[in-house]
Structure formats: C-alpha cells, structure tokens
Amino acid sequence: MRKIAVTASAAALVLTSALGAQAADDAKARDQRWTELRQSVFGDKKVEQQDGLITLDAPIRAEDAALVPMDIKVSNPDQVKGLTLIIDENPGPVAAKIDFGPAGDPGLLRLRTRVNAYSNVHAIAETKDGKLVETVKFVKASGGCSAPVAGGAEGTTGEMRLKVKDEATTGKSAQATLMIRHPNFNGMQKDQVSHLYTPPNYIKDIKVTYNDKDVFSLTSDISLSTNPVIEFGFKPEAKGTFKVVANDTSGARFEKTFDVPVKTQ
Secondary structure (H helix, E strand, O other): OHHHHHHHHHHHHHHHHHHHHHHHHHHHHHHHHHHHHHHHHHOOOOEEEOOOOEEEEOOOEOOOOOOEEEEEEEOOHHHEEEEEEEEOOOOOOEEEEEEEOOOEEEEEEEEEEOOOOOEEEEEEEEEOOOOEEEEEEEEEOOOOOOOOOOOOOOOOOOOEEEEEOOOEEOOOOEEEEEEEOOOOEOOOOEOOOOOOEOOOEOEEEEEEEEOOEEEEEEEEOOOEOOOOEEEEEEOOOOOEEEEEEEEEOOOOEEEEEEEEOEEOO
16 A cells, blocks of 8 residues: 555656646746747837736636637826737737827726637837836637637628717716727638638728827737727817727728717816
8 A cells, every 4th residue: 555655646746747847848938939029029129017007907717719808907097108919829919009199098998809829918018208018917718719700790890889988077087998890800710611711801900089189099910809899098078079990901991980978077
C-alpha cells in the first residue's frame, strides 16, 4: 500500500510540474505575441501600465465566443482622446480603434466582440499628452470568428437604432447605445447550406456627430460581432441631433440622424 501511495504521489508531482511548465510556456508565448502586436500597432511608442486610469471588464469565460461583451472604463475622461481594443489571438486583433471628438466622453465604452481562441485582451488609452496606458484581461473563449451568424441577423442591412440612456441633461455626461444591423461576415464562416465560406463583408468604420461636433470615429476589422452594438458617452447640448455614418467593406454607406431630447438644467 505504501509503495502505491508513493507512486501516486510521484505521478501527481510529475503532472503538476508538467502543467506548470506548460503554463509558463503559454505565458511566454502570450508575452511574445503582445510584443509583436504592440510594435505593429503602436510602433516604438511606449505602452505603460498605470493604475486607475483605464479598466477593462470582460468575462473570464465567455458564454458565447461570437458575442463577448467588452466594457472599457476611463476614470478621468478629460485626459483621454482615444481608445484601442486588441484581442491578441484573433486573426484581426485590432477589434476597435476609437478617436473621441469634443462632443464625446470616453468614460464608458461598451462593445460586443468575437474571440477566436483563449486570449489576452488589451485596452489601451491614448492621453491628450500622447501617452499610451494599457490594461489587460485574459478571456477563455474559442471559435468566435468562425461561428455561423446566428438568427437575428435578418433584416435590412445598415438599419440603425439609437437610444439615449435615462434623460440627457446639459452639463452632464450621458450614455447612448447604437445598434447597426449587419451580418459582419469576416470570411471565416461557412454557409450552412452550401458549406462554402461566406465572402467577408463587415463594417469598417463608424462616425457619430452631435450637432455637427464629433462624438467619436471608430475603425474596426473582423472582430466586432454580428449586428454591432456600441454604447458610448457624449456631452449633451440643448436639443441635440445625432448623425451616424457607417461604411462596410463592400463599399456600402449607411447614414441616419436621430433627434435627442435634452433637459436644460
């Protein structure tokens, strides 16, 4: 009995050691991947970590790899002029690059994304004085980029809806949610009938203005989910109007305006 116990203990030690070595190799590979991506996206600019300025809320294990929520929060919005969301292991890792205008507020940005494999996700804030500040989360998900487009993608491509959260009041930041109906095919999905790959056609850029002032401009690749939903902050003025313009990779342009009732303090 004692010999069996010793053998089992030794086997457990070997397994633990092997798992530890594999984890170390995985961490090293993720670090190397980020080093390459950082150089590709930002060049020689330093990307630093700074506690408190930017946080990323993302699920540890995604329920649906094709519909992974990402919430980017900025503690001092007046310091920040842009955000970049990078899903390291995706074929198109730069999920979104957002530049904010004078009518925008980067305090909270919410997106729905695809995650193709277990991956670090980096959110990087660009400050108005030119610094790049990052935060990172590890997300367990796989197959999000090749997952078939689920039901609910039907309808008129380019149809838009916009809803302001609560009541917009002058002098206070407000949140709005934009939905654009679009399948966002990325070229990795198979048609369920023909079993052929569906050609890529996805939204590549979105611009939102408010009373002709820029709120944000967003550029993307293949990592936004079907029917992109974007929650963003803005600075209300008396009786505002949003204008949204989006372009996809087929050359189609979608445009719509929305009246926004604003309460004056």
